[in-house]
Amino acid sequence: METKIFKPTEVGAAADLIRQGELVAFPTETVYGLGADATNVAAVEKVYKAKGRPSDNPLIVHVADQATVRQFVTTIQPAVQRLMDTFWPGPLTIILPLQPGSLAPQVTGGLTTAAFRNPRQAATLDLIKTAGVPLVGPSANTSGKPSPTTAQHVYHDLKGKIGGILDAGPTDLGVESTVIDMSTAQPAILRPGAVTRADLERVLGPIADSQKQVKPDEVPKAPGMKYTHYSPTAEVQIVDPEVDWETVVTWSQQQPAPVGILATDAVLNRYAWPQNVATYSLGTDIHSASHALFAGLRAFDLHPDITTILVEGFSPNGLGEAYMNRLNKAAGQHHFSTADLR
Structure with a gap:
């Protein structure tokens, strides 16, 4: 067709x-x-x-x-x-x-x-x-x-x-x-x-x-309540607001494969990112971040060599509630932790 x-x-x-x-x-x-x-x-x-x-x-x-x-x-x-x-x-x-x-x-x-x-x-x-x-x-x-x-x-x-x-x-x-x-x-x-x-x-x-997880035998009343959503091929991890991004830089340097970083300009411009990192801007605030989130995940999905995507998290208030709802589904609730450093 x-x-x-x-x-x-x-x-x-x-x-x-x-x-x-x-x-x-x-x-x-x-x-x-x-x-x-x-x-x-x-x-x-x-x-x-x-x-x-x-x-x-x-x-x-x-x-x-x-x-x-x-x-x-x-x-x-x-x-x-x-x-x-x-x-x-x-x-x-x-x-x-x-x-x-x-x-x-x-x-x-x-x-x-x-x-x-x-x-x-x-x-x-x-x-x-x-x-x-x-x-x-x-x-x-x-x-x-x-x-x-x-x-x-x-x-x-x-x-x-x-x-x-x-x-x-x-x-x-x-x-x-x-x-x-x-x-x-x-x-x-x-x-x-x-x-x-x-x-x-x-x-x-x-x-x-009522943003609950629907049981396997239950019909959801609305889209997005039951099945995996918003997920690129690569593993997605959320970098919570309290995380020091220096640890993200250090972790990224240790990875054998390229890493995708999806973050605001304030984060992207503050650090010297290693050569194995590809970046995508979420703009300046929660409004631009919500607009860019899916496009950024898709952009990294076009690069099969990127196996991990780290995405900046926001406070789940106002529009941040919608942003974090989608991001948590994309990440399968996986949050970046300093315990991941080796």
């Missing part, structure tokens, strides 16, 4: 592929999603096949407006309406109870709830409106690998497997949307993102935290 690259001015051609039941990757403000007609079961099944994604992992349904959501859910409670009015279009996914049979189990993982998002990326909103259907949109990458933040990342993973890619340049945020469960009596954050806990609590009041 030829994978075509569409410019934002070519949304009509991309929408034609969607209506034909093909897959088209699209940009959002967070990461690139893998789009298919959410009402076409055969098309949705192609998404799982292209990604190599377990079929019990539910898919987020991307809509162009609030009215579309009302076609599928049982009710819109006042608190849900406040969320939509405050954060949509934007990087917030809301889990809601479904009307029976309104979406196929291939979309919901067999659950009676579904996750909805109204992205704010103009080209993607045009795509949804032109196609005339809501789109499922898991990250447009091979399942388990770092999420794509450019069309080139998508092409690297899925060329020949999907019909097209709508290329509107790099994404703005770099980490996936916040997911909040509004299908239960107590709202709960299932995945942190750019819409922070503090942002949500200003609208809803206190929120529960």
Whole structure:
């Protein structure tokens, strides 16, 4: 299959592929999603096949407006309406109870709830409106690998497997949307993102935290709760804020293979890195770091001689909660320790 690259001015051609039941990757403000007609079961099944994604992992349904959501859910409670009015279009996914049979189990993982998002990326909103259907949109990458933040990342993973890619340049945020469960009596954050806990609590009041590990026989309510995510081929270790980076330099010098260092400019510019170290900048703060994290992991993944990647950690507050959520999954909770020095 030829994978075509569409410019934002070519949304009509991309929408034609969607209506034909093909897959088209699209940009959002967070990461690139893998789009298919959410009402076409055969098309949705192609998404799982292209990604190599377990079929019990539910898919987020991307809509162009609030009215579309009302076609599928049982009710819109006042608190849900406040969320939509405050954060949509934007990087917030809301889990809601479904009307029976309104979406196929291939979309919901067999659950009676579904996750909805109204992205704010103009080209993607045009795509949804032109196609005339809501789109499922898991990250447009091979399942388990770092999420794509450019069309080139998508092409690297899925060329020949999907019909097209709508290329509107790099994404703005770099980490996936916040997911909040509004299908239960107590709202709960299932995945942190750019819409922070503090942002949500200003609208809803206190929120529960359900970022739990899902059991093997349990269907997750949201993406990212059950399976390994965001992992490059190389081993990833987190360098916590309290670690002296001099020890990282010393450790790196001792390694027989090249080492990747993913850190802020303040760290990269402060030390004399040995010749066996390749560096990638996370910029200046948590905002630029969140934007660059997946791209940096992917950059090192293109160098098979790099077997270890050390990544700067941040305090898990505000946007740092989303950053550390993704980084801990990429690292399998492995943190760099001076005990690793030999």
